[in-house]
Amino acid sequence: MTRLRPRDREMIFLPLTRDGRPAHPRALEALEDRLPDATDCFLFCHGWLYDEAEARQEAARFFALLDGVLAPLRERIVPLRLGLHWPSKPFADSALTGAAGATGLWPELERRSVKRSRGRGSDANVAVLRDLCAAEIPRSPEEEAELDALARRLARAERERGVLPLSAFHALSFWVMKRRAGEVGERFGRECLAPLWRSIPRPPRLHLIGHSFGAKLVTSIALGGARPESVTLLLAAFSAFAFAPEIPGFDRPGFYYRVLAERRIAGPIVVLRSDHDTALGTFYRAVTGSGEIDRHGEAYPGKRAGRLGRMAETVAASALGAVGARGVGAPELDLLGIQQTGIPRYPIVNVDGSRVVKASGFLLGAHRDIFHREIAALVGMAAGLLVGGPDGSRPKPVDPGFSP
Numbered sequence: 001m002t003r004l005r006p007r008d009r010e011m012i013f014l015p016l017t018r019d020g021r022p023a024h025p026r027a028l029e030a031l032e033d034r035l036p037d038a039t040d041c042f043l044f045c046h047g048w049l050y051d052e053a054e055a056r057q058e059a060a061r062f063f064a065l066l067d068g069v070l071a072p073l074r075e076r077i078v079p080l081r082l083g084l085h086w087p088s089k090p091f092a093d094s095a096l097t098g099a100a101g102a103t104g105l106w107p108e109l110e111r112r113s114v115k116r117s118r119g120r121g122s123d124a125n126v127a128v129l130r131d132l133c134a135a136e137i138p139r140s141p142e143e144e145a146e147l148d149a150l151a152r153r154l155a156r157a158e159r160e161r162g163v164l165p166l167s168a169f170h171a172l173s174f175w176v177m178k179r180r181a182g183e184v185g186e187r188f189g190r191e192c193l194a195p196l197w198r199s200i201p202r203p204p205r206l207h208l209i210g211h212s213f214g215a216k217l218v219t220s221i222a223l224g225g226a227r228p229e230s231v232t233l234l235l236a237a238f239s240a241f242a243f244a245p246e247i248p249g250f251d252r253p254g255f256y257y258r259v260l261a262e263r264r265i266a267g268p269i270v271v272l273r274s275d276h277d278t279a280l281g282t283f284y285r286a287v288t289g290s291g292e293i294d295r296h297g298e299a300y301p302g303k304r305a306g307r308l309g310r311m312a313e314t315v316a317a318s319a320l321g322a323v324g325a326r327g328v329g330a331p332e333l334d335l336l337g338i339q340q341t342g343i344p345r346y347p348i349v350n351v352d353g354s355r356v357v358k359a360s361g362f363l364l365g366a367h368r369d370i371f372h373r374e375i376a377a378l379v380g381m382a383a384g385l386l387v388g389g390p391d392g393s394r395p396k397p398v399d400p401g402f403s404p
Contacts, residue, residue, distance in 0.1 A: 011063055011081040013056050018087040018180060020187030031082060032196060038080035038204040040229075040383060042066060043221075045084040045185075047212025047237065047368075048177060052085050059083025062209070065376035072395045073385055080204060086184045086217060090173040105173055106132075129172055130154045136176070140255035141247040142239035145316035146175060146288045171287035178213055178238060182255075185217035189224025197226065205229040207383045211370055212237045212279075215320070219256055222264045230267040230382040234370045235277050235321035235357070237284060242320065243269070243348060244327030249311035260328070260347050269348045270382045272335070272375065273324045274357035278365025280322035288316050321367075324350030335374050342388030343381045351378060 012031050015023040022028045035041065044062050046055045063081045070079060090105045104110050109128055133151050138144035150171055157168050197203040206228040210218035215236030222228055241247050242254040245261070259265060275281070324332060325348045333341065335353040343349055359369035377393035380386035386393045 011060055011083050013059065013083045013085070015052055015055075015085040016087075016184055016188060018184065020086075020184040020191070022188075022192060028192070031080075034080055035196070035200055035204060036202075037078055039077045040207060040385070041080040041082060041204045042207045042209060042379070042383075043082045043084065043218065045086070045208075045210045045214035045217050046088070047210075047214045047235075048088050048174075050085070050088050055085035056083060058211075061371055062376070065371060065373055066379060069373060069376045069380050069393065070385065076395075076398070077385065078204075084188075084214075084217070086181065086214075088177060088181070088213060090177045105176060109169070126154060126158045126168065129168055130158060133172055136179075140242070141250035141252045142241050142254055142315050143179075144250070145247075145312045146239075149288060149313065149316045150175060174287045178216060181213040181217040182220045182238075185220030186224040188217075189221035189226040191224075193221060194225035194227070205383070207379065208232070209234065209379055211235060212321070212367065219259065219269075222259050223256065228265050228267075229384065230270070230379075231265055232270045232272070232379045232382045233320060234272045234375065235274060235280060235367055236271065236319070237280060238320055239315065240318040240320045240323045240326040241315050243325055246327065247315055248327070249315065254327070265347075267384055268343055268346065268382055269325075270343065270351060270378060271320055271325050271330070271348060272351045272353050272357070272370075272378065273321050274352070274366050274369075275354040276358040276360070276366035276369075277322055278361075278363065279367035280319040281365070283363070284319040284322065285317040288319075324352075335378065338381070338388060339374060339377060339392045340388045340390060342393075343378075 012027060012034070014027040014031065017023050042063070044059045046058050050058065059081075060083070063083070066081075067079075070077065091110055109125060130151070133147060133154055136147055138147050150168075153171065154168050193206075197206065206226060208218035208221060208228045208231045210216070210232075211234040215233035216238040218231060219233065219238075219242075222231065239254065242256045243260055244254045245257055246252065247254055259269075318326065324330065328348050329346075330348040330350045331344060331346055332350040332352055333344070335351050335356050338351060353375070356372050356374050357366045357369045359366045361368060377386055381388070381393060385396055387396050
């Protein structure tokens, strides 16, 4: 087994452009240079609203925990740590919002929104948001449900007139950035990661770890053609029905069903959720769902009424990291319990982390509370390197044929 050199203990940090291309070729060259010596490559991707410095810090912090749980395996594996950053901030810097040079998805619309302009300008802003929403093309039933709900919210805002509801502006930007995460991941997987792995005679096993929107990004890497050994989704901010063979009320599969049907992941998809994730349990529901069904039970006027409307509303409002994967027969285990039992052999496993992931951060609740040894061990178990044991996770027993 190749011994670790000092540089091999360092994380490679790879920023991506907003269309999914590597922003710094040298980082990609470093990855290509070190891949042949590695046995396992762990890729970590952050969620929404992180700049490069924050993304680097979060990846380094998570890998430090992962290094701790993998330490007993140091003579058997050579891990490679890859941290990604994708442009995940839709808004201009708050200090620049009122300035002419402010940047963001829609800088002028953001300036007007932050100022809470009234009267005709506000009505025009809602109309612009409505047109932007109408221009989006859903790529799956769950996205269709989300966009329909958002369109109804904007229509209500336009009828009510007055102050532009910031929730509508944030809801549209939230939805667009969620879409961006998927597109960035798919292109990066298709044009960069998959070809790079194919170019190596004996490439390392690839393990994808994503948090929040980063969970959508890493799942899209698999959709783009990369063939990971395992995928761990931490408090994932996309639809709980995304892997389902049939979306309730639509009779069509979820966007990531192909990942399962075509067996693009050798091992399990592990979905960590928490009851204490306010961002997904409350905020996600508020921005992806309409927040209400009218008194006649018609959530989708002119399209779907009654029971079908309620099911579509449920699809729109259900986040993977809040309720777990739905419609796929995934078992649910407890994060602490799984340290003793290990991960069962299912394509998707839901893991309830509520006893560990329980921070009470302002507005977000426990949404960013992912830095726990038990979660790092969960990644190791998903990777097939650790198993459960009476005293907690431990290295997988050595195969009799193993030779360092």
